Amino acid sequence: MNWMEKELEMMTDASLERTLRASAPLPGCPGYIMRGGRKLLDLSSNDYLGLAQHYAINEAMREAQSAEGAGSGASRLVMGNRPSFGRLETVLALWQNCEAALVFANGYMANTGVIAALAGRGDVVFSDQMNHASIVDGIILSRAEHARYRHNDMEHLRALLNKHRDKKKKLIVTDAVFSMDGDQAPLRELAAIKREYGAMLMVDEAHSGGIYGRRGEGLCHELGVQADVDVHMGTFSKAFGVYGAYVCGSRTLIRWLINKARTLIYSTALPASIVAGIAKALELVQTEHWRRERLNAAGRRLRSSLGAAGFNIAAGDSPIIPVIIGDNAAVLRFSSALEAAGIASAAIRPPTVPKGTARIRFSLSAAHTERELADAAALICAAALQSGVAGG
CATH class of the missing domain: 3.40.640.10 (Type I PLP-dependent aspartate aminotransferase-like (Major domain))
Known part of the structure; x- marks a missing residue:
């Protein structure tokens, strides 16, 4: 089975190897997770209406x-x-x-x-x-x-x-x-x-x-x-x-x-x-129609903030906001910088997305407040500058 080791080495060299990381919900605090003993704003899950802990x-x-x-x-x-x-x-x-x-x-x-x-x-x-x-x-x-x-x-x-x-x-x-x-x-x-x-x-x-x-x-x-x-x-x-x-x-x-x-x-x-x-x-x-209204408003605000900051964002009006980086290693640096700043966000790389379109896929929830997302936008810009990617 030596071929597996060789293939995995190639994936690692191309910044394409994936690993499993433990994340736990934070009871009574929807929109956040615990990872490595730290509280992180969760901007990667699909809990769009904030119902997972209802x-x-x-x-x-x-x-x-x-x-x-x-x-x-x-x-x-x-x-x-x-x-x-x-x-x-x-x-x-x-x-x-x-x-x-x-x-x-x-x-x-x-x-x-x-x-x-x-x-x-x-x-x-x-x-x-x-x-x-x-x-x-x-x-x-x-x-x-x-x-x-x-x-x-x-x-x-x-x-x-x-x-x-x-x-x-x-x-x-x-x-x-x-x-x-x-x-x-x-x-x-x-x-x-x-x-x-x-x-x-x-x-x-x-x-x-x-x-x-x-x-x-x-x-x-x-x-x-x-x-x-x-x-x-x-x-x-x-x-x-x-x-x-x-x-x-x-x-x-x-x-x-x-x-x-x-x-x-x-x-x-x-x-x-x-x-x-x-x-x-x-x-x-x-x-509970208010959940959809709040989610849609949150999406518009964050999309507008990141677009104004110069990030390459795919068009749309959904709560999925992809920031296209391109390079695999760069998107991993960006993801690490975001986590250091208190934001959980997954780096999405090929083959999940086409080659050369590695990205951070932000996804929002009705559990996120206006203040949290405004703070997150500023932190995202700072993390982009720190990691040397476009935007910010």
């Missing part, structure tokens, strides 16, 4: 675990399908204005399972070049042809659809909000193209569910194209502050997935405590 969610989970135990004991098709799943899926379908819903263990398993269930050999999946790795892996597992179109380039997508016009099944898949850039997919154009070419459309709302829409339904609802989307997918691990994923669509789709999605069929069901936490989080997402 008392009502934690209490619902404690009650469910006390009543039903720690684990589910089996897959949903064997003995793990507790009554709470059905209740949650009914509410999810109503929330998304769909006929039915299905809960998966997490977003990765939802994407890989759904795509592999909908497409196979002889079919083609059209996927945005910047889609999440779980979408890419789902296409690989499906054995369908993978037609990647340039990021948000609808003319390139049309050209690929024309090339594959005679294929029996055509599936277009896109993130609604792209996790590393924070920009949006052109969902209205995608809906029109889907109708024109007779394709299926799947939208991953992992980074937009809970944030957009009148009741947090997601970007599809915000833009009024939900009726054109065949597969609505989203996660409970980001804005909802819990864990798991959902797929909403027609009754036929859900029946098909129950029988064909291998990541559902062959996985142990989520524990009842997680399902209870999701149900409570869904209630809060729909009713």
